[in-house]
Amino acid sequence: MLEAIADGRSHELAAELMRLYAHPLEIYFVATSFRSLGAPSDIVAGFFCSRLSQPNWLVDWKARHEIDRIPLRRWLLNSLNFYLHEEHRRQQRHELPLEAVGLLPVSGVARETPERQFEREASRSIVREALERTRDACIDCGQPVHLEVFMRHFIGQEPYETLAPALGMSATQCAGMSRTVASKFRRAIGGILVRDGADPADLDREIERLMEALRE
Amino acid sequence: MTATPHNPSDAEARRLLDAARRSAPGVGESIGPYRLVEEIGRGGHSAVFRAEQLAPVRRQVAVKVLTDPAPSANVAIRFARERSVVARLRHPGIVPLIDAGEVGPPDAATPWFAMPLVDGESADRWCERVRASRAVRLRVIELAARAVAAAHAMGIVHRDLKPGNIMVAGSPADPQVHVIDFGVAKLLDPGIEGGDGLSTRVGGIVGTPEFMSPEQGNLEVDRVGPASDVYALGLVACVLLGGSIPGARSGAERSSRPMGERLRAAADRESPVISQLAADRSLRGEIDWIIAKACSREIGARYANAGALADDLARLREGQPIVAAPKDSGYAGLYALRRYRGPIAGVAVALAAIIGALAFIVSRESARAESEAARNQRLSALLETARVQLTPLTGKNRGDVVDDEKAIPLVEMMYRINVELLGTEANETQQSALVLARSYDRVDRFAEAEPLYRGLLDRAIAQGRKGDQAYLRFMLGGSLRRMGVTRAAEARQILEDALAYWQTLPNPLPATCGALLERAFVAGLEDKLDEQREFLERGIACTEATAQEGHIRRREALGFMGDFLRARGDFAAARDYYGRALAGFSPDSDLLGRRWHDSWRGELLWMDREEARKAGVEFDSAREAEFEAIVDALRKRDPTNMRLKHWAP
Numbered sequence: 127m128l129e130a131i132a133d134g135r136s137h138e139l140a141a142e143l144m145r146l147y148a149h150p151l152e153i154y155f156v157a158t159s160f161r162s163l164g165a166p167s168d169i170v171a172g173f174f175c176s177r178l179s180q181p182n183w184l185v186d187w188k189a190r191h192e193i194d195r196i197p198l199r200r201w202l203l204n205s206l207n208f209y210l211h212e213e214h215r216r217q218q219r220h221e222l223p224l225e226a227v228g229l230l231p232v233s234g235v236a237r238e239t240p241e242r243q244f245e246r247e248a249s250r251s252i253v254r255e256a257l258e259r260t261r262d263a264c265i266d267c268g269q270p271v272h273l274e275v276f277m278r279h280f281i282g283q284e285p286y287e288t289l290a291p292a293l294g295m296s297a298t299q300c301a302g303m304s305r306t307v308a309s310k311f312r313r314a315i316g317g318i319l320v321r322d323g324a325d326p327a328d329l330d331r332e333i334e335r336l337m338e339a340l341r342e
Numbered sequence: 343m344t345a346t347p348h349n350p351s352d353a354e355a356r357r358l359l360d361a362a363r364r365s366a367p368g369v370g371e372s373i374g375p376y377r378l379v380e381e382i383g384r385g386g387h388s389a390v391f392r393a394e395q396l397a398p399v400r401r402q403v404a405v406k407v408l409t410d411p412a413p414s415a416n417v418a419i420r421f422a423r424e425r426s427v428v429a430r431l432r433h434p435g436i437v438p439l440i441d442a443g444e445v446g447p448p449d450a451a452t453p454w455f456a457m458p459l460v461d462g463e464s465a466d467r468w469c470e471r472v473r474a475s476r477a478v479r480l481r482v483i484e485l486a487a488r489a490v491a492a493a494h495a496m497g498i499v500h501r502d503l504k505p506g507n508i509m510v511a512g513s514p515a516d517p518q519v520h521v522i523d524f525g526v527a528k529l530l531d532p533g534i535e536g537g538d539g540l541s542t543r544v545g546g547i548v549g550t551p552e553f554m555s556p557e558q559g560n561l562e563v564d565r566v567g568p569a570s571d572v573y574a575l576g577l578v579a580c581v582l583l584g585g586s587i588p589g590a591r592s593g594a595e596r597s598s599r600p601m602g603e604r605l606r607a608a609a610d611r612e613s614p615v616i617s618q619l620a621a622d623r624s625l626r627g628e629i630d631w632i633i634a635k636a637c638s639r640e641i642g643a644r645y646a647n648a649g650a651l652a653d654d655l656a657r658l659r660e661g662q663p664i665v666a667a668p669k670d671s672g673y674a675g676l677y678a679l680r681r682y683r684g685p686i687a688g689v690a691v692a693l694a695a696i697i698g699a700l701a702f703i704v705s706r707e708s709a710r711a712e713s714e715a716a717r718n719q720r721l722s723a724l725l726e727t728a729r730v731q732l733t734p735l736t737g738k739n740r741g742d743v744v745d746d747e748k749a750i751p752l753v754e755m756m757y758r759i760n761v762e763l764l765g766t767e768a769n770e771t772q773q774s775a776l777v778l779a780r781s782y783d784r785v786d787r788f789a790e791a792e793p794l795y796r797g798l799l800d801r802a803i804a805q806g807r808k809g810d811q812a813y814l815r816f817m818l819g820g821s822l823r824r825m826g827v828t829r830a831a832e833a834r835q836i837l838e839d840a841l842a843y844w845q846t847l848p849n850p851l852p853a854t855c856g857a858l859l860e861r862a863f864v865a866g867l868e869d870k871l872d873e874q875r876e877f878l879e880r881g882i883a884c885t886e887a888t889a890q891e892g893h894i895r896r897r898e899a900l901g902f903m904g905d906f907l908r909a910r911g912d913f914a915a916a917r918d919y920y921g922r923a924l925a926g927f928s929p930d931s932d933l934l935g936r937r938w939h940d941s942w943r944g945e946l947l948w949m950d951r952e953e954a955r956k957a958g959v960e961f962d963s964a965r966e967a968e969f970e971a972i973v974d975a976l977r978k979r980d981p982t983n984m985r986l987k988h989w990a991p
Contacts, residue, residue: 246352253355256362257348280357281350305365305410312362316371327372330446333363340352340359 150247157240160210198322245339256314276307366409407454435489462511478514479582484655485519491649494568497530503574504553551604559608568647576636584620635666815840816857830867855884897923944972
């Protein structure tokens with residue numbers, strides 16, 4: 127992370143953060159009492175502009191992470207909260223109509239907290255991103271059929287025994303190909319989570335957290 | 343489906359994450375105290391990583407991880423067994439276990455184990471990269487066999503030996519060999535954890551078909567034992583010494599062949615003959631025999647275990663007689679002859695016994711007593727034994743040509759066997775005729791050499807082989823010249839014909855230089871001194887163009903000119919040529935070199951002594967002693983040496 131900043135790749139890093147977390151943060155924002163501050167996409171874009179323009183913002187996260195291992199997505203969520211408070215105060219100072227800046231009660235019928243909704247959306251986003259990376263990696267190394275087997279088995283839930291004849295292979299071969307892609311997918315997930323601050327030795331627990339966040 | 347991005351539902355995402363969770367750790371992740379840095383090998387169910395251990399000591403290790411997220415019982419058992427096997431083995435040629443454990447959630451725990459990182463490469467790649475000599479390649483096989491022997495001693499059969507599972511590091515002078523991957527090892531002792539009951543239960547196809555023994559290819563699990571590893575080591579030797587696996591196709595072709603076909607090929611593989619496989623005659627004899635014994639189709643005919651193979655390779659290395667030699671090859675007797683050739687006065691007796699055995703087999707009585715196939719087989723073995731054992735009797739860089747009268751009957755017998763086995767027209771027979779002719783030449787039996795040379799020359803003319811014609815004319819011309827002045831004219835014409843052909847070539851050949859010098863000697867016989875000098879000068883120029891400074895051919899040409907000038911009384915010029923012939927020449931060189939050295943040094947001393955005598959001054963006593971010593975040495979070697987005549991007071 128810090129290497130990316132030091133290498134002058136902070137734009138690339140910012141793009142990645144926004145690609146991964148903009149939507150989860152918008153979901154979070156809509157679920158909070160601040161939702162009247164503006165359009166979710168405008169608010170989240172404003173937040174990223176405000177924070178990513180501060181050169182030390184990610185460095186601060188890294189320092190904090192050293193102490194309490196806080197994941198980057200939680201840091202983003204906390205930062206967004208601060209930003210929403212700041213934005214709320216700013217709009218009040220500018221004497222905007224009260225109904226426009228007043229805090230709206232969190233819906234009583236909401237089944238999940240905003241944090242939980244954020245976690246769910248962030249998990250989806252991480253899986254999507256990892257899947258994209260896996261797809262690129264498979265195509266780059268000439269394994270589109272491997273990817274197809276993996277997707278049909280894990281997404282389409284087709285057993286290898288059914289898949290194999292259609293692809294002119296044995297079930298064992300299909301399982302082997304699928305394993306190869308599963309390893310790539312694990313690496314992709316691991317890459318995202320480690321950048322997010324996860325301990326590489328604790329990857330399995332982090333993956334379980336993502337799975338938990340996606341439960342009904 | 344694959345090209346379009348997919349937006350998975352929560353349930354789908356959970357399934358994907360579960361697949362990732364069950365998939366084994368990869369680069370960048372940590373297992374216990376080890377951080378996986380780089381994947382260095384991957385098989386069907388497991389992968390090996392280069393990893394860093396940071397505490398309590400900082401070091402690089404190799405971590406093997408079961409990467410199969412849903413391993414079958416067989417796969418899981420084999421991984422556990424490999425861990426157990428490696429933990430039991432203690433040998434410098436086997437990488438030890440240093441740590442082991444499991445990682446991941448309890449319902450999907452991934453087993454792993456760590457070993458010291460072997461900084462090496464597969465045996466075939468290492469041999470190729472360091473351009474290992476044959477001796478070094480044999481040493482690598484011997485060291486690998488020693489490591490496998492340690493496993494055999496523990497009741498463990500590797501079952502998947504191949505160059506990729508033999509890692510080599512270090513220099514050719516000190517190769518560090520490690521046998522790795524006991525993943526499909528078989529435990530012979532039922533008392534060992536995961537012993538034979540387990541092996542039987544696991545069953546199935548284990549190993550790499552291209553390196554499997556026939557019993558493995560036939561899936562005869564119960565017959566697989568230490569001798570199966572011996573067989574695989576024999577095939578590894580074929581790869582390292584001959585560059586290929588007997589009967590195997592290229593890598594890409596191999597992997598595309600159905601497993602059944604590859605197993606059948608292993609089951610049906612004939613015992614390899616490495617010298618034929620590599621088309622390298624120098625592998626015939628002991629190396630052929632060792633590999634043939636290791637790769638015998640019959641289990642009982644192989645070395646009993648890898649230790650026995652290593653022992654025979656050690657014997658070969660140390661110059662001891664090997665046990666793999668065929669029993670009827672006369673090897674033991676010939677071995678004794680080779681070893682004790684110098685000290686034994688009765689060499690002729692030993693040779694006579696062997697030649698007698700050969701003669702009997704070639705004889706008609708034997709032909710009646712044995713079937714043709716059996717007889718031919720015995721003859722082939724004997725021929726090979728004779729060829730191998732003749733090696734120390736032959737001169738350096740002269741192929742099979744001998745320069746010892748006592749060995750001539752053996753060379754004659756080899757020629758007769760070739761005629762018998764292959765017929766007079768076969769290339770092998772022609773080659774042995776040339777060897778015999780040159781050997782006759784070496785021991786001054788020119789009259790017997792001549793018909794052989796002429797027969798070979800006629801064949802070369804009939805077949806239009808111009809290069810061979812020139813070479814045979816050079817040989818024949820030299821032989822005729824040595825017969826004396828009566829054959830000089832004939833020799834001159836034949837040598838001129840050879841030189842006429844070589845002059846059409848853009849560059850001279852070493853034989854061209856020899857023919858020029860022979861031509862000079864013929865001119866000497868004919869008393870044409872100017873012509874002799876001219877051909878000597880051309881001969882010197884030719885050797886300067888074809889041989890490096892200090893090469894014996896260049897020295898010989900200079901020495902001949904020295905002789906010519908000395909005989910003409912031009913001592914000053916002769917000294918110059920003798921001096922150039924001797925420059926940087928060690929008297930400790932081989933037999934031929936020593937003879938030349940003594941001759942030229944003797945000539946220098948003789949000329950000094952002659953000049954001192956003519957001047958009426960006393961010759962230096964130390965130099966006189968040196969001269970006398972040289973005279974004695976030359977006389978001992980050859981009392982008919984012509985130099986002794988003109989050196990006589």
